[in-house]
Amino acid sequence: MISVRDIHKSFGKREVLKGVTFEMGRGETVALMGANGAGKSTLFDILSSLDPRFSGSAVVGGFDVRTQPMDVKGAVGYVPGRFSLYEDLSVKENLVFFAKAFGCNPDDIHSLSPYLWKSLEPFSDIRAGHLSGGMKQKLAICCAMVHNPSVLLLDEPTVGVDPVSRSDMWKEIAALRKTGVSVLVSTHYLDEAGKADRILFLHQGVMMLYDSPEGILRSYRHNLYSLPCESTRFPEVEAELSARRGVIDLYLYGDKVHVITDESFEPLPVTGRELTRIQPEMEDIFIETLSSRL
Amino acid sequence: MQGKFYMTGAVIWKEFRHIFRDRVSCLILFLMPVAILFILGYALSFEVRHLNIAVCNPLHSQRAESLFVRLDANNRVKVTGRIDTTADIDKAFARDNNRAVLVWGEKEIEIFVDGTSALLGDNVYNCVGAIVADFITDGMPPSVRKPAITTRFLYNPALKKEYMPIPGLVMMIFIIVSAIVFGTAVNREKIQGSYKLLRMTKLSPLELIAGKALPYFLISLVHVFAVWLSCLWFGIQIVGNLALFLSITALFSISCMSLGLMLAAWLDRPVDLLILSFILIFLPNMLLSGFLFPVSSITGFFGAVIHSFPGTAYMSVFRDVAYKGLGVYDAWPSIAVLFGNIVAGVLIALPGLNKRVALR
Amino acid sequence: MNLAEINNVSKTFPPVKAVRGVSFSLGEGEVMGLLGANGAGKTTLIRMICSLIPPDSGTVWTAGRPGYMCQSFSLVEELSVHENIRYYGTLMGLSRNELARREEEITERLNLVQYRGTPVRALSSGYRQGLSFSVAVIADPKVLILDEPTSGLDAVARRKMWKMIHERASMGTGIIVSTHYLDEAYYCSSLSLLREGQLIARGTPKEVAPDEQSLLRYFR
Numbered sequence: 001m002i003s004v005r006d007i008h009k010s011f012g013k014r015e016v017l018k019g020v021t022f023e024m025g026r027g028e029t030v031a032l033m034g035a036n037g038a039g040k041s042t043l044f045d046i047l048s049s050l051d052p053r054f055s056g057s058a059v060v061g062g063f064d065v066r067t068q069p070m071d072v073k074g075a076v077g078y079v080p081g082r083f084s085l086y087e088d089l090s091v092k093e094n095l096v097f098f099a100k101a102f103g104c105n106p107d108d109i110h111s112l113s114p115y116l117w118k119s120l121e122p123f124s125d126i127r128a129g130h131l132s133g134g135m136k137q138k139l140a141i142c143c144a145m146v147h148n149p150s151v152l153l154l155d156e157p158t159v160g161v162d163p164v165s166r167s168d169m170w171k172e173i174a175a176l177r178k179t180g181v182s183v184l185v186s187t188h189y190l191d192e193a194g195k196a197d198r199i200l201f202l203h204q205g206v207m208m209l210y211d212s213p214e215g216i217l218r219s220y221r222h223n224l225y226s227l228p229c230e231s232t233r234f235p236e237v238e239a240e241l242s243a244r245r246g247v248i249d250l251y252l253y254g255d256k257v258h259v260i261t262d263e264s265f266e267p268l269p270v271t272g273r274e275l276t277r278i279q280p281e282m283e284d285i286f287i288e289t290l291s292s293r294l
Numbered sequence: 295m296q297g298k299f300y301m302t303g304a305v306i307w308k309e310f311r312h313i314f315r316d317r318v319s320c321l322i323l324f325l326m327p328v329a330i331l332f333i334l335g336y337a338l339s340f341e342v343r344h345l346n347i348a349v350c351n352p353l354h355s356q357r358a359e360s361l362f363v364r365l366d367a368n369n370r371v372k373v374t375g376r377i378d379t380t381a382d383i384d385k386a387f388a389r390d391n392n393r394a395v396l397v398w399g400e401k402e403i404e405i406f407v408d409g410t411s412a413l414l415g416d417n418v419y420n421c422v423g424a425i426v427a428d429f430i431t432d433g434m435p436p437s438v439r440k441p442a443i444t445t446r447f448l449y450n451p452a453l454k455k456e457y458m459p460i461p462g463l464v465m466m467i468f469i470i471v472s473a474i475v476f477g478t479a480v481n482r483e484k485i486q487g488s489y490k491l492l493r494m495t496k497l498s499p500l501e502l503i504a505g506k507a508l509p510y511f512l513i514s515l516v517h518v519f520a521v522w523l524s525c526l527w528f529g530i531q532i533v534g535n536l537a538l539f540l541s542i543t544a545l546f547s548i549s550c551m552s553l554g555l556m557l558a559a560w561l562d563r564p565v566d567l568l569i570l571s572f573i574l575i576f577l578p579n580m581l582l583s584g585f586l587f588p589v590s591s592i593t594g595f596f597g598a599v600i601h602s603f604p605g606t607a608y609m610s611v612f613r614d615v616a617y618k619g620l621g622v623y624d625a626w627p628s629i630a631v632l633f634g635n636i637v638a639g640v641l642i643a644l645p646g647l648n649k650r651v652a653l654r
Numbered sequence: 655m656n657l658a659e660i661n662n663v664s665k666t667f668p669p670v671k672a673v674r675g676v677s678f679s680l681g682e683g684e685v686m687g688l689l690g691a692n693g694a695g696k697t698t699l700i701r702m703i704c705s706l707i708p709p710d711s712g713t714v715w716t717a718g719r720p721g722y723m724c725q726s727f728s729l730v731e732e733l734s735v736h737e738n739i740r741y742y743g744t745l746m747g748l749s750r751n752e753l754a755r756r757e758e759e760i761t762e763r764l765n766l767v768q769y770r771g772t773p774v775r776a777l778s779s780g781y782r783q784g785l786s787f788s789v790a791v792i793a794d795p796k797v798l799i800l801d802e803p804t805s806g807l808d809a810v811a812r813r814k815m816w817k818m819i820h821e822r823a824s825m826g827t828g829i830i831v832s833t834h835y836l837d838e839a840y841y842c843s844s845l846s847l848l849r850e851g852q853l854i855a856r857g858t859p860k861e862v863a864p865d866e867q868s869l870l871r872y873f874r
């Protein structure tokens with residue numbers, strides 16, 4: 001549904017996308033990972049046909065974003081970053097407005113995204129500005145889907161949203177996937193990425209990884225050890241481990257310390273605590289990927 | 295799939311909701327224009343109703359005294375005091391907020407008028423002059439030789455007669471409502487994510503803006519009506535064709551909107567928009583259109599620039615159509631300037647509306 | 655010795671009771687995580703501690719003026735590194751000599767010496783992060799308040815931020831951090847959980863919730 005080939009994009013002298021290439025199939029959910037400034041929103045603007053000034057090619061929903069922008073707009077639902085609705089209009093008024101602006105019948109809203117609408121319906125007369133962060137994002141997705149698009153672009157729907165609302169949001173995305181909608185969703189929460197079919201990792205405009213979560217987990221090139229450690233004792237543990245042979249990097253991970261090592265490392269206890277060899281999680285992979293660039 | 299008109303209609307409907315739900319917008323759009331017209335317009339003519347004058351009767355003439363009594367009896371004029379010699383005229387102007395000094399001389403009656411405010415000067419001259427003229431015709435026996443009346447404008451001998459408060463105020467209202475408030479509405483939409491969502495519809499930026507603009511245009515029509523009412527209120531006779539005058543006023547409103555749109559399209563920060571609207575739209579139109587200073591004498595390059603302002607064009611239409619009663623053939627240069635502003639504003643705005651905007 | 659005492663504070667923005675009778679104290683070198691769902695009252699509580707808004711009832715006491723940093727890095731983008739340090743230092747009432755000393759210290763520690771004249775917006779995000787943290791603590795506040803300091807950062811930058819937080823705590827500063835990352839709860843020495851304006855849990859991370867899954871229940 002999305003086919004992107006070697007996209008480069010600059011704002012003046014600053015190059016924000018440095019060669020992005022990927023393919024995404026029907027009904028797939030792809031998580032676009034990256035910190036602020038990684039180029040995520042720029043990529044979304046290009047894919048939604050709003051920004052035709054780039055080099056490379058992009059085909060979305062079967063249409064070229066540069067030559068067939070009108071068809072792309074019909075096939076794509078786009079939820080831009082931050083809150084993109086009218087705070088002084090009620091939930092229902094927002095929906096009716098966008099349905100009409102997209103040339104659709106407002107009465108069809110309920111059937112277009114029944115799962116989302118179910119959770120929004122009790123609030124239909126409340127002003128959008130009074131909704132919680134999670135509900136606002138649900139409403140934004142609803143509004144972007146009024147024309148029944150086959151591709152959905154979600155730019156950071158979980159930013160500033162608490163952990164429970166975030167997991168709700170991913171349940172909504174999973175429900176959309178069942179209806180055959182392809183979803184490209186950006187986030188900087190790594191724990192969310194594992195819920196997607198594939199992960200695209202963008203770092204300062206460079207595509208670092210594009211693979212399924214399993215594939216990414218298998219790509220870990222070093223050994224990873226873990227030992228329990230309160231954050232206050234980290235300097236002590238760091239001092240002792242840094243002196244050991246085979247330690248590449250170490251960092252806090254919740255209530256533990258994770259140690260990246262090579263084969264020469266001997267897992268002897270540190271400050272009296274046992275080291276355990278563990279399987280890396282998504283976050284470990286990204287830290288390894290980023291450290292290797294340093 | 296519904297038609298474009300249906301889609302644009304949704305934008306119009308939404309924009310009206312924004313306006314009527316926001317108290318400040320309502321105040322600015324509806325109360326402020328009325329306030330400007332009536333309070334300011336009234337204040338400018340109010341002082342004339344309470345006109346203080348000083349008198350001087352060096353010859354101790356009885357007739358002069360009866361003129362003074364008649365002046366004081368008029369409810370618009372108050373005689374605040376008298377001076378002994380004409381040498382004290384400056385002192386008389388310095389006290390009691392006196393606007394004029396009347397001197398009954400040997401051969402003539404001299405009216406000295408404070409010309410610092412051209413409008414007031416004119417009014418004082420009309421008011422005092424009329425009473426004195428009346429007195430000469432019916433307050434004096436026919437056998438007596440009639441004295442001549444001479445009027446001297448002090449401090450501003452030329453007495454600029456360009457001063458027209460009502461057209462100027464009308465212009466001010468349209469610049470605020472049509473250019474600045476509309477520009478702010480466009481800007482607010484643009485820096486929100488909602489604008490990206492709107493651009494995902496099949497509406498072109500021009501259609502989107504047309505939808506946003508229509509409610510403001512309709513509201514400005516209400517103001518056009520208010521202009522007509524205020525003309526009645528202040529006794530300004532619309533000599534020419536009323537329909538023509540009101541249509542040109544509406545055209546002026548659209549040209550202000552296109553200027554506001556032009557700035558809003560290219561500027562992202564609301565503060566920048568406000569300040570630049572003030573500097574690039576409000577100030578030049580207010581200062582250089584003949585509202586505050588006479589500009590018709592300026593020729594050459596600067597004259598051409600000044601005459602390309604919609605404000606200048608509107609001021610001249612007001613003069614030509616409302617005051618002089620000229621028709622559409624005589625007012626065409628001004629109408630052309632207004633149309634030119636609309637076309638130029640929209641053409642400059644369009645590429646800016648397609649530009650990428652960093653969201654808040 | 656306590657560096658901050660929050661005693662039974664409440665704040666209502668009618669009709670919303672944003673904060674209801676919250677009490678806690680912050681000790682020396684303590685890193686207190688402030689967690690809660692959106693709308694639980696975190697922001698209101700933080701703003702009261704910074705004395706940006708007065709509480710309706712209850713008292714807030716802090717040892718001196720707290721340092722504050724929010725997610726959007728409060729640096730002035732157009733100003734250079736040098737000018738930002740001068741600007742914020744002067745605002746905090748540092749003397750000329752003190753300022754010069756602090757600037758030297760900060761730029762050396764962050765390897766920013768050669769970028770002193772560079773506008774902040776031209777710096778990489780890593781440098782900006784370090785600089786904005788240093789600027790927040792330029793007057794050596796005894797209490798430091800960080801409002802979602804790691805929002806929008808990548809995994810490595812987040813850990814760098816926490817390293818700076820812990821360094822600061824080891825110097826005795828009491829720190830209050832709000833975050834939406836569950837794993838970061840365990841980088842704190844204590845946690846305060848808010849729900850609907852009330853303090854529903856207070857203790858060390860392990861006491862409050864032995865793991866991230868059980869921490870989630872406080873958000874429902």
